[in-house]
Amino acid sequence: MTLLQEKSIAVRGQGLEKYGSAGLLLSSADRGWSGLHAELRSHSDGVIAWNGTHPDTEICVDVCGNGSIISRGGRDAGGRTVAQRGTIWLSPAGSQEGSIDISKPVPRILHIYLPSRHFSPDSLDIDLDESLVPSLRQQDSFEDPLLAEMAYALVSELETQTAGGSLLADTLASSLAARLVQRHLDRR
Numbered sequence: 408m409t410l411l412q413e414k415s416i417a418v419r420g421q422g423l424e425k426y427g428s429a430g431l432l433l434s435s436a437d438r439g440w441s442g443l444h445a446e447l448r449s450h451s452d453g454v455i456a457w458n459g460t461h462p463d464t465e466i467c468v469d470v471c472g473n474g475s476i477i478s479r480g481g482r483d484a485g486g487r488t489v490a491q492r493g494t495i496w497l498s499p500a501g502s503q504e505g506s507i508d509i510s511k512p513v514p515r516i517l518h519i520y521l522p523s524r525h526f527s528p529d530s531l532d533i534d535l536d537e538s539l540v541p542s543l544r545q546q547d548s549f550e551d552p553l554l555a556e557m558a559y560a561l562v563s564e565l566e567t568q569t570a571g572g573s574l575l576a577d578t579l580a581s582s583l584a585a586r587l588v589q590r591h592l593d594r595r
Contacts, residue, residue, distance in 0.1 A: 426448060426455060429451075431448055433447040433562075434447075435565065438568065438572060438573065438576075439572075440572075441577060442576055442580030442581065443520060444519075445518065445520070445561050446520075447518075447565055448518060449512065449513065450509055450516060451512050452509050453508070453509060454507070455507045455509070456504075456505070459503075461498065461500065462523065463522050463523065464499050464523070465497075465521075466495065466518075466554065466583065466587075467518050467519075468493070468495050468516065468517045468558035469492060469493065469513065470516065470517050470558065471492055471514055472494065473490060473512075473513055473514060474491070474511075476489055476510035476511075477489075477494075477508070477509055477513075478507070478508040479506070480506050493552070493555040494548050494549075495550065495555065517558045517561060519583065525581060526584055526588065551586070554586055557582060560575065561576060
């Protein structure tokens with residue numbers, strides 16, 4: 408097994424470990440995407456709880472919106488949001504245990520797992536102190552049209568695989584990291 412395959416299996420395990428296999432609609436597993444892993448999921452109402460530290464940044468984007476009330480709690484988060492198309496939740500690498508309470512089923516949330524290597528100075532081609540990367544702000548919900556459009560492009564590729572899908576996903580992985588550093592790095 409190659410190092411890339413081992414990393415892919417590890418990233419896939421994050422989503423399964425956190426959310427289980429129920430509700431998994433589409434996945435980038437076995438698509439040859441090396442820059443990120445993505446899962447399109449539906450979530451039923453109720454509470455989802457998890458423990459442990461996750462090694463990758465998780466970006467969740469509601470791709471259709473249905474007005475469900477999403478409450479996040481735990482050591483790293485706490486807040487309540489009405490889910491709308493384009494609503495984004497961010498869990499930086501290293502996030503601790505927590506929970507999500509969903510008031511009614513949400514049909515389509517894209518979960519993007521972005522490895523920490525995308526935040527290195529070499530990857531971003533800027534002189535970024537790597538100790539700042541953990542200061543990406545845990546955010547219960549926000550809107551960022553550029554991040555949302557990148558997520559929609561990934562959903563489109565998950566729904567209809569194209570010859571350039573791997574290139575698109577890998578390029579978007581770098582773009583997602585750059586946008587997070589640009590707009591969501593805690594300046595403290």
